[in-house]
Each structure stands twice: as C-alpha cells, then as structure tokens.
Amino acid sequence: MKLEGQHHFMAARADVWEMLNDPDMLARAIPGCKRLVPVGEDQYEMAIELGVAAIKGTYHGQTEILDKRTLDSYTLHIAAEGPTGTVDATAHIRLEDTGDGTLAVYSGEAQIGGLVAGVGQRILSGVAKMVVGQFFKTMGQLLKEAV
Numbered sequence: 642m643k644l645e646g647q648h649h650f651m652a653a654r655a656d657v658w659e660m661l662n663d664p665d666m667l668a669r670a671i672p673g674c675k676r677l678v679p680v681g682e683d684q685y686e687m688a689i690e691l692g693v694a695a696i697k698g699t700y701h702g703q704t705e706i707l708d709k710r711t712l713d714s715y716t717l718h719i720a721a722e723g724p725t726g727t728v729d730a731t732a733h734i735r736l737e738d739t740g741d742g743t744l745a746v747y748s749g750e751a752q753i754g755g756l757v758a759g760v761g762q763r764i765l766s767g768v769a770k771m772v773v774g775q776f777f778k779t780m781g782q783l784l785k786e787a788v
Contacts, residue, residue: 642766645748648777652784654736657743658712670779672772698723726755
C-alpha cells in the first residue's frame, strides 16, 4: 500500500525538524503509541495499539530514522508485529519552506500481513490515511503549544 501527501505547519522549518526528531513529541503525536523508547541513535522500540474494523491489537516493534539530512529530510522505517498481523513501513519526509511556515511532504509504502491484511486494501488505505492525518494534526497542535 502506498501513501503520500503533505501537511502545512505554521512554524519555522527548524522548529518542525526539532519536533519530528524528538522522541517524546513523536510518542505524543503517533496515534495509539503506548511506548517509544530510544535504544540507540535514531533507533527506538515501540508499542502501538491500533484497530482496523473489529480487529484490534497491540503491535511491538522497532522504528529507525535513516538517511537523515538535517533540516531537510529523513526516512522513517517501522517494523512491528502483534497478534493480528505485521506491519513493515517506510516513509520519506521532506520539509520545504513556505512563505508562512513549513510544508512536510511525505511518501511511503507499507506492507501489512496476517489477519489484519484480510480486511481489504480499501479499508486499510483509509485507516492509514486517517492515522497519518491524526499524526500531523497532533504534531501541529504540539508545535503551537511549544512555540
């Protein structure tokens, strides 16, 4: 499944970059995140509670930030599994200055396996878009509070 989109932040690029690299802020912004613990430089163990239709579960795994270009972009890789399936996702996030803030442009791909994959591509795609939208909306609220 492919995902792409963008989100406009009413904040300077440096502030957006800092928030996107702060594990505490990421944990607060990721929907369903129960734990995000640093285990190395740009590496984290995580637990996320998510549900798709009637299939709900807690997924445990690792997150890693790769190909980091300060104030410009990075690639986020997530690999997690739970009782209802597996997720292996990679997302590239790039920041651009705008006249009134910062534009975050993202593109990525996720592979879903197990019972959760049986609910269908259309439902999974909609849920993934909703989760990404909630993440960026929450991150925008956290930025407003911090700045």
